[in-house]
Amino acid sequence: MNWLRGGSAEPQPRAAEDEQPLLDEDEESRCSSQDVESTIKQLPRKTSSKRRIIVLAVLLTTSIISLAAAIYLLASHTLFPKTDHRTHHIKDSPIKNIVILVQENLSFDTIAGGLTYNPDIDGLVNRTFCNPANVSDPKSPKVCAKPLGKNVAADDPDHSIAGGNQQVYGTDHPDLSIHSPDMHGFVTEQIRAHGIEGDLLRAGEVINYYTPDHVPVFNALAENFLLFDKWFAAVPGPTNPNRAYLTSGTSHGHGFNDRAFDVSALPQVSIFEQLSAANISWINYSNTTGFAPDAMFYRWTVQSGHSRTSIKPIHQFYTDARTGNLPRFTWINPECCSYTSFHPPSPINLGEGFVKSIYEALRASPQWNETLFILTFDEHGGFADHVPPPENVPPGDEIPYTEVAGDGQPTTFHFDRLGIRVPTLLISPWVGRGVVEHSPARQAGEYTHTSILKYVAELWGLDILTPRVEWSPSFGDLIGLDGLRGDTPVLLPEPADF
Known part of the structure; x- marks a missing residue:
């Protein structure tokens, strides 16, 4: 396992060179003395020496008090609020252990748009959703979503940031003042990315979706637990930037799966570092192959x-779940990208089999009654969805990203838009059965990947990592409403063979 790196050859963290004190000490003393001197010069020349001393003492005392008050206000965030403050702490939560599985590359409409158990799901069952073959040609033939998703996708759709621009806005260079997120560019981008002009049946795979019979495992989990139908990826781009947002609230300016992710080059504080500082146990169980x-x-x-101590192979997860030795925070990486991750060409039924194995191991674990299992997908993978992602959201930091778009011109992204909607489930005996959660009722914003970090911060009293995490609504108020359930399924259906 070549990711078990370490040793003195590793690069040292970059110093925070752009962080300066609010007030330089020399400047502070200079401003204070100048203010006092200016005031003294306004006193009558014939003032007695004693009176001068008294006035000087009063002025100095007033200046010191004012300066102390200013420092206090700064320290208490009254003047300049920080984003890394602690959020309100969830007390007496029944959740003691969190398990998070982040699968790969499916939009909400693709895997959940065909679910029928609840008519309140914002999917495709009672909707006509079409894309033109050429988004810039009003006479272009239309390709409409159909419940004909294949077990193995013929093509891996473009899921770059530039490709996402085309998919959402119908242009490589969106200007939010003139371009609307009409979600009409998926088929156009699929044709361009794979050179399949004229083959609309093949291009239509990017907009087709699955029925409950195709995805019986996912359908059973949704029917028995809580499904978000308005949960958005953090970045309208590829896997690793989204996984960085999932685990640290920012990608530090990375917008594609570059080498930095494989050589442990990201310098920001992650949830793993936070947990260790708080003496909260964690393990990243990994089934990755080559990543x-x-x-x-x-x-x-x-x-x-x-x-070397907190990253374990996936087989250790099953052992720890069986013996009741899972840490308080479990992070699971799937294989990628040929078998069980859902990422094309991974078969859908093998991905379902992997999810089923994780759930059933947790359900049989002595820790089940204190566990929250979160199943989500890192990004849409280029597959179509009909719900526009939110715009004008806070980025994780101020570092932009630039890449070359399909037209050969550079496009810059400031991480101020969310990614496309992905399916997300809360699975626990402490959540309701068959609940479909839309936008948060008592909070601003929309559910997104960094909502997980917001909830974890609330649950365990951790600092908020970034402005994006601060903005993200928590889902803590959806847990424990009706007490401990005794009807959660022990086993899930077998995956479909289609």
């Missing part, structure tokens, strides 16, 4: 030694 597990994105993981 670094998510916890290995970060320099801290290597330099702290956690690359």
Whole structure:
């Protein structure tokens, strides 16, 4: 396992060179003395020496008090609020263990748009959703979504940031003042990415979806637990930037799966570092093949030694679940990208089989009654969805990303738009059965990947990592409403063979 890196050769974290004190000490003393001197010069020349001393003492005292008050206000965030403050703590939560499985590359409409158990799901069952073959040609033939998804996708759709621009806005260079997110560019981008002009049947795979019979495992989980139908990926782009947002609230300016992720070059604080600082146990169980597990994105993981102590192969997860020895925070990486991850050409039924094995191991675990299992997908993978992603959201930091679009011109992204909708489930004996959650009722914003970090911060009293996490609504109020359930299924259906 080549991701178990360590040693003195690893790069050291970059110093925070752009962080400066609010007030330089020399400047502080200079401003204070100048204010006092200016005031003294306004006193009558014939003032007695004693009176001068008294006035000077009063002025100095007033200046010191004012300066102390200003420092206090700064320290208490009254003047300049920080984003890394603690959020409100969830007390007496029944959840003691969190297990998170992030699968690969499916939009909400693709895997959940055909679910029929609840008519309130914002899917495709009672909707006509079409894309033109050429989004710039009003006379172009239309390709409409049909419940004809294949077990193995013929093509891996474009899921770059530039490709996402085309899919959502119908242009490589969206200007939010003139371009609307009409979600009409998926077929156009599929044709362009794979050179399949004229083959609309093949291009239509990007917009087709699955029925409950295709995805019986996912359907059973949704029927028995809580499904979000308005949960958005963090970045309208590929896997690793989204996984970085999932685990740290920012990608540090990375917009594609570059080498930095595989050499543990990301310098920001991650949830793994936070948990260790708070003495909360965690393990990243990994089934990755040729890719670094998510916890290995970060320099801290290597330099702290956690690359050798807190990253385990996937078979250890099943052992720990069976014996009741899962840590308080479990992060699971699937294989990628040929068998069980859902990422094309991974077969859908093999991905379902992997999800089924994780759930059933947790359900049989002595820790089940204290566990929240979160199943989500890192990004849409280029597959179509009809719901526009939110715009004008806070980025994780101020580092932009630029890449070359399909027209050969550069396009810059500031991480101020969310990614496309992905299916997400809360699975626990402490959530309701068959619940479909839309936008948060008592919070601003929309559910997104960093909502997980917001919830974890609330549950365990951790600092908020980034402005994106601060903006993200938590789902803590959806847990424990009706007490402990005794009707959660022990086994799930077998995956379909189609």
